[in-house]
Amino acid sequence: MGAKVITITSGKGGVGKTTATANLGVALARMNKRVTVIDADIGLRNLDVVMGLENRIVYDLVDVVEGRCKLRQAMIKHKLFNDLYLIPAAQTRDKTAVSPADMIQLVDKLRPEMDFILIDSPAGIERGFRNAVAPADEVLIVTNPEVSAVRDADRIIGLLEAENKGPGKLILNRMKSDMVRKGEMLSAEDVTDILAIKLIGIVPEDEGVVPASNSGIPVTLNENSRAGQAFRDIARRLNGEDVPLVSTGDNGSFLQRLARLFSGSDAR
Amino acid sequence: MQQEQSFAIKGTRDGLLIALNANEDWNTVLTSLAAHIDQRLNFFAGARIIVDLGERPVPRHDLSSLKALLERRDLHLWAVLSESQTTNEASNALDLRTSVGSLVPGRGETDQLASNTAEETGTNGVLIRRTLRSGRTVHSMGHVVVIGDVNPGAEIVAVGDVIVWGRLRGNVHAGANGDESAVVCALDMTPTQLRIAGYIVTSPADKRRKPRPEVAVVRNNQIIVEAWT
Numbered sequence: 001m002g003a004k005v006i007t008i009t010s011g012k013g014g015v016g017k018t019t020a021t022a023n024l025g026v027a028l029a030r031m032n033k034r035v036t037v038i039d040a041d042i043g044l045r046n047l048d049v050v051m052g053l054e055n056r057i058v059y060d061l062v063d064v065v066e067g068r069c070k071l072r073q074a075m076i077k078h079k080l081f082n083d084l085y086l087i088p089a090a091q092t093r094d095k096t097a098v099s100p101a102d103m104i105q106l107v108d109k110l111r112p113e114m115d116f117i118l119i120d121s122p123a124g125i126e127r128g129f130r131n132a133v134a135p136a137d138e139v140l141i142v143t144n145p146e147v148s149a150v151r152d153a154d155r156i157i158g159l160l161e162a163e164n165k166g167p168g169k170l171i172l173n174r175m176k177s178d179m180v181r182k183g184e185m186l187s188a189e190d191v192t193d194i195l196a197i198k199l200i201g202i203v204p205e206d207e208g209v210v211p212a213s214n215s216g217i218p219v220t221l222n223e224n225s226r227a228g229q230a231f232r233d234i235a236r237r238l239n240g241e242d243v244p245l246v247s248t249g250d251n252g253s254f255l256q257r258l259a260r261l262f263s264g265s266d267a268r
Numbered sequence: 269m270q271q272e273q274s275f276a277i278k279g280t281r282d283g284l285l286i287a288l289n290a291n292e293d294w295n296t297v298l299t300s301l302a303a304h305i306d307q308r309l310n311f312f313a314g315a316r317i318i319v320d321l322g323e324r325p326v327p328r329h330d331l332s333s334l335k336a337l338l339e340r341r342d343l344h345l346w347a348v349l350s351e352s353q354t355t356n357e358a359s360n361a362l363d364l365r366t367s368v369g370s371l372v373p374g375r376g377e378t379d380q381l382a383s384n385t386a387e388e389t390g391t392n393g394v395l396i397r398r399t400l401r402s403g404r405t406v407h408s409m410g411h412v413v414v415i416g417d418v419n420p421g422a423e424i425v426a427v428g429d430v431i432v433w434g435r436l437r438g439n440v441h442a443g444a445n446g447d448e449s450a451v452v453c454a455l456d457m458t459p460t461q462l463r464i465a466g467y468i469v470t471s472p473a474d475k476r477r478k479p480r481p482e483v484a485v486v487r488n489n490q491i492i493v494e495a496w497t
Contacts, residue, residue, distance in 0.1 A: 149425060151402050154419050158401030194437075196399060 003114035004082035007136035011152030021120040027235035028158030029084035045089035052216020062090035100134035107135035139168035202235035279408030283316030290322035324352035
């Protein structure tokens with residue numbers, strides 16, 4: 001059978017690709033899946049930081065590709081999960097150090113031993129993006145509910161279609177439902193209306209994400225985090241489970257929900 | 269009309285296809301192509317170019333001077349179709365595509381190219397049966413019909429009319445060679461920018477309007493958008 005290879009990309013930078021990759025990797029590992037996450041952002045690596053593995057790096061992706069080490073040697077085992085590995089990007093090189101063919105070859109070697117291989121793509125549409133997408137069986141496009149991010153996501157989807165990798169599935173990240181209600185932010189419907197691809201998850205804005213990333217403990221390990229819950233749901237969907245999508249991704253705080261319940265205005 | 273012996277230009281789904289005469293002297297072909305483009309910079313600007321070189325073997329330095337010639341005019345050489353091994357190797361060295369989904373080199377296509385100018389018939393055109401996403405451009409010497417949406421960031425430039433069976437939200441330029449009788453139709457007309465010949469308008473900002481089929485025409489020296497009936 002072999003692993004399912006999923007590339008996480010976006011076009012625009014800073015929308016949460018690395019956060020999504022780290023969290024989905026951890027969430028899948030929690031489901032007892034064998035997972036390898038690969039940082040394809042050569043020269044600007046940070047998946048290792050978000051996963052708290054920075055100080056364990058000895059070899060990296062470019063070392064493997066250039067034959068300086070065995071694939072196994074570059075795979076860093078996660079502190080909490082025995083079957084979760086990270087292949088870090090090189091920090092001292094750039095995107096041209098690796099070709100799309102190298103990525104396909106490397107991933108093919110990993111496939112038999114894994115259930116999921118997640119690839120964190122760099123921003124942009126150039127070589128790094130093509131490297132990250134080349135081995136993918138499926139592509140997840142991360143966007144924020146902002147016009148500029150959606151525009152870039154649209155461009156990415158077009159490029160994926162041209163490579164026969166499309167259309168991909170959408171993760172809508174950092175959704176603030178109160179702003180949507182006030183009409184200040186694009187709603188999920190506004191975004192899917194333009195992009196016309198399948199939505200695989202809506203991740204609400206969550207102040208826990210930044211400290212979690214800074215400390216190298218992905219937020220999905222926090223049972224109480226709403227963003228963490230959203231990533232766990234996406235991981236289950238990637239695993240083929242049917243998890244219903246909550247349309248706004250936000251029911252408000254517990255008290256608000258309670259208030260609505262008593263006022264009878266909440267149909268759910 | 270001696271130009272048509274040197275090259276022929278045709279709009280395709282993948283970009284502008286320029287077929288160069290395989291027998292004429294290389295420098296002569298380049299000179300007349302450059303002159304042709306310079307006269308119509310407005311139309312060509314930003315276009316994605318596919319060059320069909322036929323059987324002519326073109327070494328790398330010649331191909332790279334063609335590429336430079338196009339790039340100086342803000343044209344993007346994307347693919348080179350050829351039946352020559354030498355040319356294909358040169359294309360690979362320059363990181364250019366040697367095949368395009370919808371086109372095959374040679375195959376008699378070039379013969380009919382010469383007659384494809386919008387002035388002669390009103391029926392040449394490109395049909396696109398999917399959504400044009402951001403970054404995608406379509407240039408046509410004839411009309412353009414899109415069955416699907418035209419998203420923001422996508423661009424259509426046509427010498428003839430533009431018809432969108434879907435939502436038009438990107439940039440569109442009809443009558444790009446100055447034809448003021450060109451029209452733009454769409455089921456939902458909210459282009460980022462709409463041009464007909466030398467006129468230009470943007471969509472009003474009112475958000476929650478109800479989509480309806482509309483047509484844009486030039487009347488009394490301005491672009492008017494009215495119900496498409």
